[in-house]
Amino acid sequence: xxxxxxxxxxxxxxxxxxxxxxxxxxxxxxxxxxxxxxxxxxxxxxxxxxxxxxxxxxxxxxxxxxxxxxxxxxxxxxxxxxxxxxxxxxxxxxxxxxxxxxxxxxxxxxxxxxxxxxxxxxxxxxxxxxxxxxxxxxxxxxxxxxxxxxxxxxxxxxxxxxxxxxxxxxxxxxxxxxxxxxxxxxxxxxxxxxxxxxxxxxxxxxxxxxxxxxxxxxxxxxxxxxxxxxxxxxxxxxxxxxxxxxxxxxxxxxxxxxxxxxxxxxxxxxxxxxxxxxxxxxxxxxxxxxxxxxxxxxxxxxxxxxxxxxxxxxxxxxxxxxxxxxxxxxxxxxxxxxxxxxxxxxxxxxxxxxxxxxxxxxxxxxxxxxxxxxxxxxxxxxxxxxxxxxxxxxxxxxxxxxxxxxxxxxxxxxxxxxxxxxxxxxxxxxxxxxxxxxxxxxxxxxxxxxxxxxxxxxxxxxxxxxxxxxxxxxxxxxxxxxxxxxxxxxxxxxxxxxxxx
Amino acid sequence: xxxxxxxxxxxxxxxxxxxxxxxxxxxxxxxxxxxxxxxxxxxxxxxxxxxxxxxxxxxxxxxxxxxxxxxxxxxxxxxxxxxxxxxxxxxxxxxxxxxxxxxxxxxxxxxxxxxxxxxxxxxxxxxxxxxxxxxxxxxxxxxxxxxxxxxxxxxxxxxxxxxxxxxxxxxxxxxxxxxxxxxxxxxxxxxxxxxxxxxxxxxxxxxxxxxxxxxxxxxxxxxxxxxxxxxxxxxxxxxxxxxxxxxxxxxxxxxxxxxxxxxxxxxxxxxxxxxxxxxxxxxxxxxxxxxxxxxxxxxxxxxxxxxxxxxxxxxxxxxxxxxxxxxxxxxxxxxxxxxxxxxxxxxxxxxxxxxxxxxxxxxxxxxxxxxxxxxxxxxxxxxxxxxxxxxxxxxxxxxxxxxxxxxxxxxxxxxxxxxxxxxxxxxxxxxxxxxxxxxxxxxxxxxxxxxxxxxxxxxxxxxxxxxxxxxxxxxxxx
Numbered sequence: 001x002x003x004x005x006x007x008x009x010x011x012x013x014x015x016x017x018x019x020x021x022x023x024x025x026x027x028x029x030x031x032x033x034x035x036x037x038x039x040x041x042x043x044x045x046x047x048x049x050x051x052x053x054x055x056x057x058x059x060x061x062x063x064x065x066x067x068x069x070x071x072x073x074x075x076x077x078x079x080x081x082x083x084x085x086x087x088x089x090x091x092x093x094x095x096x097x098x099x100x101x102x103x104x105x106x107x108x109x110x111x112x113x114x115x116x117x118x119x120x121x122x123x124x125x126x127x128x129x130x131x132x133x134x135x136x137x138x139x140x141x142x143x144x145x146x147x148x149x150x151x152x153x154x155x156x157x158x159x160x161x162x163x164x165x166x167x168x169x170x171x172x173x174x175x176x177x178x179x180x181x182x183x184x185x186x187x188x189x190x191x192x193x194x195x196x197x198x199x200x201x202x203x204x205x206x207x208x209x210x211x212x213x214x215x216x217x218x219x220x221x222x223x224x225x226x227x228x229x230x231x232x233x234x235x236x237x238x239x240x241x242x243x244x245x246x247x248x249x250x251x252x253x254x255x256x257x258x259x260x261x262x263x264x265x266x267x268x269x270x271x272x273x274x275x276x277x278x279x280x281x282x283x284x285x286x287x288x289x290x291x292x293x294x295x296x297x298x299x300x301x302x303x304x305x306x307x308x309x310x311x312x313x314x315x316x317x318x319x320x321x322x323x324x325x326x327x328x329x330x331x332x333x334x335x336x337x338x339x340x341x342x343x344x345x346x347x348x349x350x351x352x353x354x355x356x357x358x359x360x361x362x363x364x365x366x367x368x369x370x371x372x373x374x375x376x377x378x379x380x381x382x383x384x385x386x387x388x389x390x391x392x393x394x395x396x397x398x399x400x401x402x403x404x405x406x407x408x409x410x411x412x413x414x415x416x417x418x419x420x421x422x423x424x425x426x427x428x429x430x431x432x433x434x435x436x437x438x439x440x441x442x443x444x445x446x447x448x449x450x451x452x453x454x455x456x457x458x459x460x461x462x463x464x465x466x467x468x469x470x471x472x473x474x475x476x477x478x479x480x481x482x483x484x485x486x487x488x489x490x491x492x493x494x495x496x497x498x499x500x501x
Numbered sequence: 502x503x504x505x506x507x508x509x510x511x512x513x514x515x516x517x518x519x520x521x522x523x524x525x526x527x528x529x530x531x532x533x534x535x536x537x538x539x540x541x542x543x544x545x546x547x548x549x550x551x552x553x554x555x556x557x558x559x560x561x562x563x564x565x566x567x568x569x570x571x572x573x574x575x576x577x578x579x580x581x582x583x584x585x586x587x588x589x590x591x592x593x594x595x596x597x598x599x600x601x602x603x604x605x606x607x608x609x610x611x612x613x614x615x616x617x618x619x620x621x622x623x624x625x626x627x628x629x630x631x632x633x634x635x636x637x638x639x640x641x642x643x644x645x646x647x648x649x650x651x652x653x654x655x656x657x658x659x660x661x662x663x664x665x666x667x668x669x670x671x672x673x674x675x676x677x678x679x680x681x682x683x684x685x686x687x688x689x690x691x692x693x694x695x696x697x698x699x700x701x702x703x704x705x706x707x708x709x710x711x712x713x714x715x716x717x718x719x720x721x722x723x724x725x726x727x728x729x730x731x732x733x734x735x736x737x738x739x740x741x742x743x744x745x746x747x748x749x750x751x752x753x754x755x756x757x758x759x760x761x762x763x764x765x766x767x768x769x770x771x772x773x774x775x776x777x778x779x780x781x782x783x784x785x786x787x788x789x790x791x792x793x794x795x796x797x798x799x800x801x802x803x804x805x806x807x808x809x810x811x812x813x814x815x816x817x818x819x820x821x822x823x824x825x826x827x828x829x830x831x832x833x834x835x836x837x838x839x840x841x842x843x844x845x846x847x848x849x850x851x852x853x854x855x856x857x858x859x860x861x862x863x864x865x866x867x868x869x870x871x872x873x874x875x876x877x878x879x880x881x882x883x884x885x886x887x888x889x890x891x892x893x894x895x896x897x898x899x900x901x902x903x904x905x906x907x908x909x910x911x912x913x914x915x916x917x918x919x920x921x922x923x924x925x926x927x928x929x930x931x932x933x934x935x936x937x938x939x940x941x942x943x944x945x946x947x948x949x950x951x952x953x954x955x956x957x958x959x960x961x962x963x964x965x966x967x968x969x970x971x972x973x974x975x976x977x978x979x
């Protein structure tokens with residue numbers, strides 16, 4: 001079942017690759033959208049069958065037995081929400097790209113492959129399989145940015161992205177090797193390693209392993225100060241690429257923490273929990289402050305990603321601060337962190353797609369170039385305002401639930417850090433309110449560059465169909481959080497038990 | 502002496518098949534008109550297939566030493582298989598270049614003799630045998646380097662020959678010193694003898710032999726011939742010279758260090774680790790600035806040897822070292838041949854010429870991307886699994902710092918491989934190279950090379966996916 005979900009896009013891509021490119025964009029994007037909808041139904045079936053504890057829909061086959069590597073897939077409450085997020089975001093991106101005019105065939109094939117590796121990463125239960133998808137996501141995203149970005153700067157940004165994240169992935173690989181060799185019989189199997197807990201004693205070896213894995217995941221997340229690849233990559237990538245990069249690829253980093261770093265290196269995680277908290281808080285504050293100073297809409301959204309991922313790390317770090325009566329608080333923090341991954345995925349993808357829609361019309365990302373958009377393109381303005389409010393953590397949206405849980409869970413263990421991190425929410429609120437008021441209110445103003453089409457139309461049906469559901473989901477998860485919390489909470493409890501042992 | 506010496510020539514069937522077909526090929530070629538020289542190719546291919554079959558049969562037998570000097574174990578069998586497969590690919594690859602050429606037969610015969618030398622290097626379990634194999638793997642390839650008789654090829658051949666002659670003498674001297682110290686030439690007795698003899702003399706002898714094997718492998722500090730040979734000769738020749746002898750030399754090095762030189766007498770582990778570091782780093786640094794793809798590939802092979810040497814550095818220390826080395830060698834051979842085959846197929850030597858390749862020939866561009874990303878070590882290609890195993894073996898053998906160096910180098914190498922891959926997929930730059938003259942021309946002219954490129958790129962992917970089976974095969978006796 002999971003294999004089918006993961007490889008369905010790749011199969012569709014293989015089938016589409018024999019079709020001639022001149023068939024036009026709708027054939028390819030249509031097939032892409034259909035793939036997403038089928039995947040969505042399949043994920044729904046998996047969701048319905050998810051067992052209360054342990055992994056669901058497990059598949060395991062020998063791959064490289066002599067090295068302890070197997071093809072091992074499975075989902076639990078930590079990975080299933082992210083798998084669902086992957087499918088939802090790719091389907092939304094497919095709808096958004098309905099009118100893709102620049103080499104639609106190659107574009108769709110590349111995204112379908114990206115869809116396969118993204119889904120595959122979240123259901124991998126083997127470190128090498130995880131690494132395989134992790135690395136391939138970088139390769140495919142590189143081609144998206146370099147191929148559909150904006151000329152020479154895009155190639156440079158793509159190269160920076162590739163080099164940075166590739167360095168991270170190799171650090172990750174070194175960490176995985178250290179982990180596998182720590183077991184009596186080398187194995188890369190995640191549940192086996194979690195059960196055996198070979199590095200339960202901590203020590204230098206375990207600390208170095210955590211450092212390698214932490215750096216690898218930290219680059220991808222990204223956390224301060226490993227985030228410098230992110231703004232140029234986002235600025236130069238096409239809107240669909242940015243949405244996937246921020247919505248899915250960043251989650252690969254944070255998901256790696258909950259799937260690998262915490263359960264497989266519990267002793268070291270507890271030992272260095274404060275370091276992760278501090279890195280998280282630094283990312284929160286730095287991301288928010290730098291975002292505040294941006295004049296470029298996309299760069300601003302990119303930096304808020306650094307800010308939002310910081311909360312995740314704060315929550316996960318706090319979950320490592322084990323004390324006698326902290327069980328409930330730690331569960332809140334972990335659950336909030338996972339919730340934040342889903343929430344941020346939905347909201348940021350919506351923001352990037354909106355920014356892309358604006359760029360299609362005005363050919364500029366400069367915030368100062370726009371004004372009074374609410375009067376001329378109300379649908380855009382409404383969605384943008386909703387997305388901005390959702391992103392700044394207004395109650396009623398999913399971001400609020402996530403951040404509230406993280407703060408509530410972390411306050412007891414790390415009060416000072418939590419208080420500092422809360423100011424990050426204020427900064428984000430300020431920057432989104434500023435951007436919203438500058439762009440949406442006042443006198444109508446759009447960039448007056450040559451090549452700007454005269455009409456400045458409102459959002460079209462495909463764009464509405466892509467962005468609307470994302471924000472609806474973000475609202476739904478804000479109003480009815482139990483839908484997802486019921487799935488996350490048991491898994492978060494299991495994770496905390498693994499960390500605390 | 503070894504009284505139970507086994508001297509069954511049948512055990513050497515793959516080697517004999519290569520030798521007979523080389524000699525027969527030379528005779529047949531001399532009496533065949535130029536347009537029917539393909540018979541020699543067919544004969545050589547047949548010999549390779551027969552050799553592969555014989556290898557499979559002999560691999561089922563227990564390990565043994567024949568003629569007292571030649572070891573038949575998993576490493577030798579694997580080397581036979583890899584080299585014979587590589588020769589098969591190279592024979593197909595060279596068709597476009599050599600068909601109808603006046604020295605067509607010579608190419609095939611020299612290639613086969615060089616391959617025979619490479620296999621013999623891998624099997625050598627005796628110092629004298631090692632040196633004989635070294636010569637057999639060198640002399641035919643000097644001639645092959647000069648095969649094209651262009652100005653640059655002659656220069657490359659001369660450089661290759663001079664380096665080889667110098668380091669051949671060092672190797673002979675080293676063999677003599679080791680013999681003097683140990684009082685024996687068989688690896689087992691050498692190990693005993695060295696433990697009793699003066700360690701300093703043994704170290705000098707070992708370094709001298711290492712220099713010769715480093716030359717064959719194209720490793721630092723004996724790598725100076727690599728870029729000239731890969732850039733100065735036709736791509737099929739370059740592919741042969743940077744693939745075939747490397748396989749033999751690295752397995753020979755692994756065997757020599759793992760069985761004949763006890764690391765507690767001469768600490769060669771650090772020495773090899775330093776050579777590995779130097780190879781990968783210098784190879785990468787030099788590759789950065791290249792504008793000729795062949796020169797870039799040449800330096801890339803130098804850096805690849807660095808990664809391969811990591812497995813040699815932990816020979817005998819980590820049980821995974823040998824299977825890792827063999828798997829990496831197989832993957833490297835396939836991937837390297839694929840990359841050179843793309844160059845042979847397009848006949849373009851500058852990076853700029855690859856701009857927009859994806860538009861002109863999507864499959865070839867994809868094969869190039871698979872090959873180059875494979876050389877970086879991107880999963881799920883064969884080199885990735887090879888690298889993973891080598892890294893694991895190195896950490897297991899206590900050389901974690903070397904793994905960090907290799908990881909950093911891998912990232913650095915990505916930079917120059919991307920300089921080649923990225924333009925292939927650029928739509929913008931293809932406008933000027935999109936002339937009708939270019940369109941389709943490489944496809945029809947060099948279809949053999951194109952076929953080899955696509956096949957070996959696909960095989961390198963397959964090797965990664967099926968690496969479980971391969972590792973079980975090469976790790977069975979490990």
